[in-house]
Amino acid sequence: MKISEIGTREVLIDGCDMSLADTFGCGQCFRWEFDGEGWRGVAMGRAVRCVQRENGFIIENTSIEEAKSLWYGYFDLGRDYGAVTDSIGDDEYLSAAAKFGRGIRILRQEPLETIISFIISSNNNIKRIRGIIERFCVLYGKPVNAFGGTFYAFPDYEDLKRVTMEGLTPLRAGFRQKYIMDAAEKINSGELDPDGLCGLSTEEASAELMKIKGIGEKVSDCILLFGFGRYEVFPKDIWIKRVLSDVYGGSFDENAFGENAGIVQQYLYHYARCSGTKK
DNA sequence: CCCCAGGAGACTC
């Protein structure tokens, strides 16, 4: 894998297994948007645009330094996903799912963003989740000018202090409004420090997360997988439960995949949700 | 009118 500057604030990530469409579209993130040619998004306070290339992708509006210090981690570029898919074994359905989702990379998103986003995801659909999150960012996040427009960063810890119950009403988050507020209160007071979870075991971190109302086992698993790089968790949402029941008759053993369980889960989720709707 | 969505909490047994 090679990182090189190919233009003004334009960096090429060459020689990596990457499908932007599958990575951004597999349900792990909610803010990247396709503009017809590339994917625009804001992460870590920076607005960039990613464009698919044959054997990698381009990141626009960034520097080679940022690519190495920030985007390398965000896109999990140090991991060989091909080796993961090769280690999956001869399970027929899973092999098909891995083939279908080839190029998916698990993003290392920011802890606060994953916490709030997956609280919102509870008993909700992706289109609506995206809308609620976007309204949250416009209301409380900082504006970032790029590509001739204004984008909004996901609110940081300072922004979170301004959150009130009444202020959340425009989100139309329904019963999750009080859960978002509980998360904000616990984080603002210092009762829970998201960044501090990095030093804990996955089990301990999960127990901490579940002190927040609206975070149960499944939401906690998503936060740990997509925000903390805990690849051993296996979030069980409605789609995965269907697969485990309908395809495997309850005999699927996620523990067999050890440190890659989360990646395997993502292949299954994406396949179950999209098979039949993609070319 | 119905059912469903990347579930969780409260309650019952």
Add this chain to the structure above:
DNA sequence: GAGTCTCATGGG
């Protein structure tokens, strides 16, 4: 511990 009911909102 395992089963229900309910929780807002919007789409199909």
